[in-house]
Amino acid sequence: MIDHKTRSALRELGWNDFFEDQLGAQDPAIQPARVVSEHGERPLVAGAFGTASVPITGRFRSTADRMPAAGDWVGLLDGRVGVLLEARTALCRKVAGRTSRTQVIAANVDVVFVVTSANRDLNPRRIERYLVAVARSGADGVVLLNKADLQVELRPLLNLARDAAGGAPVFPVSALQNEGLEPILSRLGPGITAAFVGSSGVGKSTLVNRLVGHEEQTVFAARADDDRGRHTTTSRRLIPFPGGGMLLDTPGLRELAMAGGEDLGGVFDDIDQLARRCRYRDCRHENEPGCSVRAAVEDGALTEDRLRGWEKLAREDEYLNRRRDEMSHRDERMRQRARSKEYRLRQLEADRRGW
Ligand SMILES: Nc1nc2c(ncn2[C@@H]2O[C@H](COP(=O)(O)OP(=O)(O)O)[C@@H](O)[C@H]2O)c(=O)[nH]1
Ligand SMILES: [Mg+2]
Numbered sequence: 001m002i003d004h005k006t007r008s009a010l011r012e013l014g015w016n017d018f019f020e021d022q023l024g025a026q027d028p029a030i031q032p033a034r035v036v037s038e039h040g041e042r043p044l045v046a047g048a049f050g051t052a053s054v055p056i057t058g059r060f061r062s063t064a065d066r067m068p069a070a071g072d073w074v075g076l077l078d079g080r081v082g083v084l085l086e087a088r089t090a091l092c093r094k095v096a097g098r099t100s101r102t103q104v105i106a107a108n109v110d111v112v113f114v115v116t117s118a119n120r121d122l123n124p125r126r127i128e129r130y131l132v133a134v135a136r137s138g139a140d141g142v143v144l145l146n147k148a149d150l151q152v153e154l155r156p157l158l159n160l161a162r163d164a165a166g167g168a169p170v171f172p173v174s175a176l177q178n179e180g181l182e183p184i185l186s187r188l189g190p191g192i193t194a195a196f197v198g199s200s201g202v203g204k205s206t207l208v209n210r211l212v213g214h215e216e217q218t219v220f221a222a223r224a225d226d227d228r229g230r231h232t233t234t235s236r237r238l239i240p241f242p243g244g245g246m247l248l249d250t251p252g253l254r255e256l257a258m259a260g261g262e263d264l265g266g267v268f269d270d271i272d273q274l275a276r277r278c279r280y281r282d283c284r285h286e287n288e289p290g291c292s293v294r295a296a297v298e299d300g301a302l303t304e305d306r307l308r309g310w311e312k313l314a315r316e317d318e319y320l321n322r323r324r325d326e327m328s329h330r331d332e333r334m335r336q337r338a339r340s341k342e343y344r345l346r347q348l349e350a351d352r353r354g355w
């Protein structure tokens, strides 16, 4: 059982009933803690006890489905990570290389701010890609056009971003000049965990520092000492927000590769709506007659680029889902082979005993 004082300390870190309910079945000696940064074999965790770098039990390593990611809640037993609590949301990416495996890069995030800069670097296709991953994670997505101070004519860029964002809100901000932060602040608060994703250099760290009100990076690095008291540079950091809740500054989300999934999470609602009016249900919107999507491109309601972006993401999904199916079929065949071999051995054994 968690006592009142511990619970209120945990709540500051984002703890709620969803996690506490999962403790019911666990060892009562378990201490909940939240992963601040991964650090491979020794995650940095925060709990009612403060912050500590802790080892992972061998049993955890050999039985867990995955390693804890930043934002995950874990259970400590004798000061070591023994269990991983189910995450409410999980931002995933495909593991680099030719595999179809996915990796959780941030867990239990409620709102993800997709940061881009309001200049020529603004890439609508990248916004779409991020927002699909955010929708799949279960978090809300908000697009921020940072460095608004650089741009005299914001309107065209805002429109470009809004067309890409589907239903997600888009706001111009200037971290440098401390402007336009209200829509961000209104989404933060007690119990909320917010993450910032986007290409390097768009101003994520500057934004986080603004919101926190000081140079949090350096403050936090000082706490991230390892055993030998060395300062280690942490890549994903969970930072307490002064107004309650937590912020996750995540440079690791930079190259967010598609993880494969069932749909594109409403980011392409306009295309989905159009596709419903295509003559053929399995229309690929290429050269089919009666294609509403192509018709929308012809009359300028939909840009060719957005349609290409959609096609590319859909193809990546198709490929990953197919590969994943192939892998699971292969695993199943191997299991079957192992079973029939075991059966034959048992038969042989029985025959021998029968002699
Ligand atoms: N003009 C302008 N520059 C900014 C703004 N926000 C950040 N920068 C600059 O952009 C550069 C990259 O910022 P940083 O926060 O390190 O980006 P990160 O890689 O996304 O964390 C720095 O030189 C910042 O001073 C802004 O709102 N306006
Ligand atoms: Mg940064």
Ligand SMILES: [Zn+2]
Binding pocket: 275, 278, 279, 283, 284, 285, 286, 288, 290, 291, 292, 293, 294
């Ligand atoms: Zn069509």
